[in-house]
Amino acid sequence: MAAAGERRIAWIRTRMGMLANLRERFAAERPFEGITIGLSLHVEPKTAVLVETLAAGGARIVGTGNHGSTQDDVVAALQERGMTIFGRRDDSIEEHHRNLARTIAERPQILLDNGADLAALAVTEGLSGSLIGGTEETTSGAFRLREEMNGEVPFPVIVINDSPLKAIGENKHAVGQSAVESFMRLTNVQVPGRRFVVAGYGWCGRGIAQYLRALGGRVSVAEVDELAAYEAAFDGFRVAPLADLVSSADVIITATGRAGILTAEHFDLLRDGTILGNIGHFPWEIDVPALTSAGAVAPVTEEIDAITLDGDRTVYLLTGGRMYNLAGTAPRGNSIEAMDVGFMMQALSLERIALRAANLPTGPQPVPDDINRDIARQTLSLLGSSLA
Structure with missing residues (x-):
């Protein structure tokens, strides 16, 4: 080794x-x-x-x-x-x-x-x-x-x-690139045409949103800071509260550095098949305990868990809520x-x-x-x- x-x-x-x-x-x-x-x-x-x-x-x-x-x-x-x-x-x-x-x-x-x-x-x-x-x-x-x-x-x-x-080199461009690259590697699903929600428009969120859009993703942004939301809107993204965006999302990526971003109040709104991933340092942006206690959990791969929720909806969690571009079996970062x-x-x-x-x-x-x-x-x- x-x-x-x-x-x-x-x-x-x-x-x-x-x-x-x-x-x-x-x-x-x-x-x-x-x-x-x-x-x-x-x-x-x-x-x-x-x-x-x-x-x-x-x-x-x-x-x-x-x-x-x-x-x-x-x-x-x-x-x-x-x-x-x-x-x-x-x-x-x-x-x-x-x-x-x-x-x-x-x-x-x-x-x-x-x-x-x-x-x-x-x-x-x-x-x-x-x-x-x-x-x-x-x-x-x-x-x-x-x-x-x-x-x-x-x-x-x-x-x-x-x-x-x-902020510019590592957070916006390197994290933006690695978040999108790792999402594609872990899930093997296409980006073009898929509806993404990026929670947070700090430097990492900027990069993720812009790299997703560059590959054809349909990207919306949830942001609570007025100035960051203003920038996201002028960058051409739809900006709305997270609760208004999750019901139509194919993929939700949290990138705020804060705890409790995607919580139990959002889980009832998720569509069947939604993929959830976190790029923040700590695995607290998605309330994983609340999510996994809300339904049956079954591993799909070593990096993906399926959680079956009420209404026969299944959502998919990447790398247990940890930073999915650095966790998993073959991370590149x-x-x-x-x-x-x-x-x-x-x-x-x-x-x-x-x-x-x-x-x-x-x-x-x-x-x-x-x-x-x-x-x-x-x-x-x-x-x-x-x-x-």
């Missing part, structure tokens, strides 16, 4: 040119010498290239994958290198929480977080005093830091999701090149924390502007473009 993981990592490494250049600099400068970085991130081949880049800079890596998206061959490959990586793809949520606790128990000085799980645990357990800072990858994690943990985070956290580069940009931002932000945390305010904050502009220039160069 470790050998298979290494082969996949080797291919990914050839496509991540910015991290390759940074790895050389980190190996020479060793900005993370003597520092343990605690990781909670989707453990897949692109993540492994980020991890080896940080390790080249002197970091000791300890961590775990996110629930349901861990790729076992990649974990095996990293463990074979002597890294302390916990978790398996089929871990229960209880096992995942234990893996998070094991990560925090290693007393990392810096967190590389996804969904704010490690930050929340460190604050709850009173272990945040040993932390000098961290990064947060997602919209969902940023919400938790700014709402659930507002004022409780005594160290700087650079929110990668606040970067316009991540976002494109390699997009994650080269995103993980370059992670690595440089972590370096900023390691070297200058004392100069940063505590709590969640955006990626420093100089990092955004440096990466933008490098990306333009790789694309064969340049500034005026």
Whole structure:
């Protein structure tokens, strides 16, 4: 298994040119010498290239994958290198929480977080005093830091999701592409002519809606924010409350970063044959417990469950409500090149924390502007473009 993981990592490494250049600099400068970085991130081949880049800079890596998206061959490959990586793809949520606790128990000085799980645990357990800072990858994690943990985070956290580069390159285009590609791969149904509802018109929702339409999907958008709804309408999508859209939908995709989007009140409105999928970080946007308790559940494939509801209606749930572009048996996730940009931002932000945390305010904050502009220039160069 470790050998298979290494082969996949080797291919990914050839496509991540910015991290390759940074790895050389980190190996020479060793900005993370003597520092343990605690990781909670989707453990897949692109993540492994980020991890080896940080390790080249002197970091000791300890961590775990996110629930349901861990790729076992990649974990095996990293463990074979002597890294302390916990978790398996089929871990229960209880096992995942234990893996998070094991990560925090290693007393990392810096967190590389996804969904704010490690930050929340460190604050709850009173272990945040040993932390000098961290990064947060997602919209969902940023919400938790700014709402659930507002004022409780005594160290700087650079929110990668606040970067316009991540919003445009990774969220809109990479998630948009991978959400549509993964939907087609998992279901083997056609997009053209099919009626899609996208719940949420943030950067990920924008990308999903636009990539679906580009392939011929008939797309409507549910959005509660006035400005985002305004943009969706001017982008040419029908915009309406979710309750008004679900009864005519063939496919519903949630992409908000919030809990309780598709709930029991909507389930009675679903048509026979409706497919439900979530792209948000946590599996809470679709109320899966309420859905599965409302009818008989039968597996169709390893990634699809059929739920028979009242009225002899059957709806289909992708990957148990987890992010279907990263869960399942053969996930691919976002494109390699997009994650080269995103993980370059992670690595440089972590370096900023390691070297200058004392100069940063505590709590969640955006990626420093100089990092955004440096990466933008490098990306333009790789694309064969340049500034005026």
